[in-house]
Amino acid sequence: MSEAVQLPCPTCGAVNRVPAARLADGPRCGQCKTPLFQGKPLALDEAGFRRHLHLSGVPLLVDFWAAWCGPCRVMAPEFEAAAKLLEPRLRLVKINTEEAPALSAELAIRSIPTLALFVGGREVARQAGAMRARDIAAWAERALAATPP
The missing domain is CATH 3.40.30.10 (Glutaredoxin)
Structure with missing residues (x-):
């Protein structure tokens, strides 16, 4: 299992947990659904x-x-x-x-x-x-x- 990293959403500020191995997969905010990297x-x-x-x-x-x-x-x-x-x-x-x-x-x-x-x-x-x-x-x-x- 991949270690997860925390990422504040650039749009709504919600803190998301994303597996480190999936950072390049275009993760989206769990709350507002916008991309975490833009x-x-x-x-x-x-x-x-x-x-x-x-x-x-x-x-x-x-x-x-x-x-x-x-x-x-x-x-x-x-x-x-x-x-x-x-x-x-x-x-x-x-x-x-x-x-x-x-x-x-x-x-x-x-x-x-x-x-x-x-x-x-x-x-x-x-x-x-x-x-x-x-x-x-x-x-x-x-x-x-x-x-x-």
């Missing part, structure tokens, strides 16, 4: 980030950004393309630092865009600066491989 990053506020951070069994790759930031706007479509490359191994999310200043301060986000990878509720890697989709995916894969189980 091939694009989730825009989360601070509460949504904390919910996913503490309840998700899938690592989170977070893009900290702001609307006024030119490099952030350049990287946005690349981060979206990276979601198609990395899901369902990772959940990609976007946090607008202007809308979540307390979270940004708590996590010591000093420049944007900044990518941070969280596994098991803790940050395991960070990278500042705009990147292309394939570079985002390669960086995330390397960081995951270097993270002890």
